[in-house]
Amino acid sequence: xxxxMSVPPFSVLDLAPVASGSTSxxxxxxxxxxxxxxxxxxxxxxxxxxxxxxxxxxxxATAVLIGQVAAVTERMRVGSGGVMLPxxxxxxxxxxxxxxxxxxxxxxxxxxxRAPGTDPAxxxxxxxxxxxxxxxxFPEQVAELRGYFRPDSAVTPAAGNEPPVWLLGSSGFSARxxxxxxxxxxxxxxxxxxxxxxxxxxxxxxxxPSPDLDRPYAMIAVSVTAAESDERARELAAPQALSFLRxxxxxxxxxxxxxxxxxxxxxxxxxxxxxxRMESQVVGGPDTVRRxxxxxxxxxxxxxxxxTTMVYDHADRVRSYELLAELYDxxxxxxxxxx
Numbered sequence: 001x002x003x004x005m006s007v008p009p010f011s012v013l014d015l016a017p018v019a020s021g022s023t024s025x026x027x028x029x030x031x032x033x034x035x036x037x038x039x040x041x042x043x044x045x046x047x048x049x050x051x052x053x054x055x056x057x058x059x060x061a062t063a064v065l066i067g068q069v070a071a072v073t074e075r076m077r078v079g080s081g082g083v084m085l086p087x088x089x090x091x092x093x094x095x096x097x098x099x100x101x102x103x104x105x106x107x108x109x110x111x112x113x114r115a116p117g118t119d120p121a122x123x124x125x126x127x128x129x130x131x132x133x134x135x136x137x138f139p140e141q142v143a144e145l146r147g148y149f150r151p152d153s154a155v156t157p158a159a160g161n162e163p164p165v166w167l168l169g170s171s172g173f174s175a176r177x178x179x180x181x182x183x184x185x186x187x188x189x190x191x192x193x194x195x196x197x198x199x200x201x202x203x204x205x206x207x208x209p210s211p212d213l214d215r216p217y218a219m220i221a222v223s224v225t226a227a228e229s230d231e232r233a234r235e236l237a238a239p240q241a242l243s244f245l246r247x248x249x250x251x252x253x254x255x256x257x258x259x260x261x262x263x264x265x266x267x268x269x270x271x272x273x274x275x276x277r278m279e280s281q282v283v284g285g286p287d288t289v290r291r292x293x294x295x296x297x298x299x300x301x302x303x304x305x306x307x308t309t310m311v312y313d314h315a316d317r318v319r320s321y322e323l324l325a326e327l328y329d330x331x332x333x334x335x336x337x338x339x
Contacts, residue, residue: 007328010042010324011047011219011305012308013047013308014046015051016028016031017058017310020256020260020312021254022254028068031048031058033318034321038321039073039074039075043076045077045109046073046076047078047079048062050062050080050113054252056252056253063083063093066078066080070108077107077109079163083113084113084114085113085138085142086138094158095156097158098156099157101163110166111186112166112167113168138173138174142177149161167181167183169199170188170192170199175199175203182212186220187200187218189220189280190281197300218300219306220300220302220304221307221308222305223280223281223308224309225237226282226284228323230284230288233283236313237281239257239258239311239312240255241274242274243256243310245270255311255312290327293327307321309321
């Protein structure tokens with residue numbers, strides 16, 4: 001008899017996409033609606049991603065949005081996927097997330113990334129000092145940040161209110177650091193699929209037990225577009241592919257409509273860029289999604305899967321998460337930190 005594969009928990013990564021013809025305000029309202037629905041569907045956690053100066057992404061004030069999502073949900077963990085630490089003074093992040101942990105104890109996650117996640121000019125505007133823009137001192141920044149959470153720290157309300165800290169990455173650097181520090185690790189499979197298996201291997205091989213975690217805990221972030229059929233799913237996924245293409249060409253904008261994506265005069269090079277981009281994504285009807293997702297989980301041995309879905313219509317995005325929850329029989333339940 002073939003053994004049944006263990007199903008990992010599923011979570012949500014949200015960038016608060018701004019659709020063409022819509023507004024940032026509507027995108028933020030959509031985030032709150034999706035968070036409520038995700039909790040009811042049984043998703044474990046809901047993370048918001050930090051991006052700046054991006055017309056199609058409204059999640060830039062990440063800590064503010066985390067507080068709003070936590071306020072409209074009850075059980076689901078809420079956090080950052082992630083805070084790009086080189087953009088900020090560590091003490092400010094400690095104050096923000098100490099406040100969130102104090103208000104919503106046991107429900108906040110602090111995911112940290114080492115890339116600015118934006119262009120150099122915007123990064124300078126965020127930190128106001130070119131000396132603080134390097135990602136090379138990320139380990140020191142993490143140590144400084146965590147120091148502010150110690151019970152004897154003078155930084156209020158961070159002192160004694162440290163949420164679980166995760167390291168995020170798309171290469172081996174943060175994977176190794178997460179392992180050496182004994183922290184949970186989240187890998188960005190959705191935009192660095194070729195590095196997924198090497199990074200997870202580095203993380204697991206370098207892991208040292210810590211007060212936070214006694215064994216490796218690896219999550220992968222995956223782009224998923226689920227619909228009633230493969231054809232419909234491909235149609236819904238086309239706008240985010242065009243959005244990525246425009247970003248690569250230095251022309252970022254709101255998330256296009258399916259009609260815009262269908263009418264775009266793609267060159268052979270553009271089609272190849274999109275094909276390469278879509279190769280690592282899970283796109284299809286229920287059977288296709290289940291088959292592709294099962295294969296990815298088996299290949300990576302992921303302890304948790306974080307799903308990001310970027311489609312034009314909010315109802316289609318909600319339906320994609322509903323279909324995935326139905327496929328894996330997700331059920332809402334109180335959850336604890338993996339530490």
